[in-house]
Amino acid sequence: MRLVRGTGKVYLVGAGPGDPGLLTIKAVNLLKAADCVIYDYLVNPEILEYAAPHAEKIYVGKKGGGHSWKQDDINRLMIAKANENRLVVRLKGGDPFIFGRGGEEALALVEAGIGWEVVPGVTAGSSVASYAGIPVTHRGVSSSVTFVTGHETSDKSFSKVQWEYLAKGVDTLVFFMGVAKLSEISQQLIQYGRDHATPVAVVRWGTYNEQEVLIGDLSNIAAQIERAQVKAPALIIVGEVVRLREKLNWFTPSIATALAA
Numbered sequence: 085m086r087l088v089r090g091t092g093k094v095y096l097v098g099a100g101p102g103d104p105g106l107l108t109i110k111a112v113n114l115l116k117a118a119d120c121v122i123y124d125y126l127v128n129p130e131i132l133e134y135a136a137p138h139a140e141k142i143y144v145g146k147k148g149g150g151h152s153w154k155q156d157d158i159n160r161l162m163i164a165k166a167n168e169n170r171l172v173v174r175l176k177g178g179d180p181f182i183f184g185r186g187g188e189e190a191l192a193l194v195e196a197g198i199g200w201e202v203v204p205g206v207t208a209g210s211s212v213a214s215y216a217g218i219p220v221t222h223r224g225v226s227s228s229v230t231f232v233t234g235h236e237t238s239d240k241s242f243s244k245v246q247w248e249y250l251a252k253g254v255d256t257l258v259f260f261m262g263v264a265k266l267s268e269i270s271q272q273l274i275q276y277g278r279d280h281a282t283p284v285a286v287v288r289w290g291t292y293n294e295q296e297v298l299i300g301d302l303s304n305i306a307a308q309i310e311r312a313q314v315k316a317p318a319l320i321i322v323g324e325v326v327r328l329r330e331k332l333n334w335f336t337p338s339i340a341t342a343l344a345a
């Protein structure tokens with residue numbers, strides 16, 4: 085697909101949590117048509133194989149490559165490529181509008197007058213839990229779920245009111261980017277009224293063959309992940325739904341490989 089001069093466009097595309105089988109058909113079609121793919125650390129590299137061989141592929145992730153891209157530089161890059169009249173796929177892990185800074189990127193495109201669209205992806209928030217055998221809601225067990233960024237939980241802006249709400253006002257809590265803060269998160273939840281025996285799952289590299297799951301409760305999970313040296317990327321699920329894993333643990337990593345082949 086070649087674009088007419090002056091019609092470069094950026095698609096903010098969700099790549100899902102890792103298993104390439106969880107890509108949307110729209111994402112695959114856009115990847116095939118892209119002139120330029122700008123992708124992050126949390127995008128499974130296998131997904132890039134859907135892009136045409138001639139497509140320019142630019143890694144702007146933070147791990148491994150040494151150089152760490154600033155958000156402003158990523159915005160400038162997307163705008164520059166679109167101004168070269170190219171079909172740009174900005175490929176982001178999970179869903180671009182869930183803790184992916186996709187909203188900020190969209191605002192930068194609007195400001196620059198660049199055409200853009202968002203293609204939602206399968207968020208880690210529900211899919212990584214599912215691959216660990218945990219439905220985030222379940223009749224009679226959990227009728228509400230909240231996605232929280234662990235990143236900001238130490239900020240002053242993350243108030244007492246928020247901790248009270250999280251501890252007592254919602255059944256299932258899903259923390260993104262929370263591994264380094266897990267000790268503080270569990271302490272705060274207990275302090276604000278959540279039972280210390282509430283089960284917790286930590287899922288690292290969910291949906292990948294390397295998926296690891298650690299189960300504990302609010303009183304011991306921080307010590308457990310410290311002992312097991314669990315690092316990012318991992319998703320933390322807090323709530324009674326975690327117990328369902330005992331019966332619903334369906335995922336054997338080879339299934340992901342077989343379906344992606």
Ligand code: SAH
Pocket residue numbers: 101102126176177178179180181182183184206207208209212259260261262287288289290291292316317318319320
């Ligand atoms: N936009 C993404 C989230 C980006 S924030 C989405 O919708 O899923 C990055 C965080 O997401 C990671 O630190 C981790 O907490 C979580 N995450 C993303 N992919 C993951 C995976 N495969 N396994 C476990 N956690 C994952």
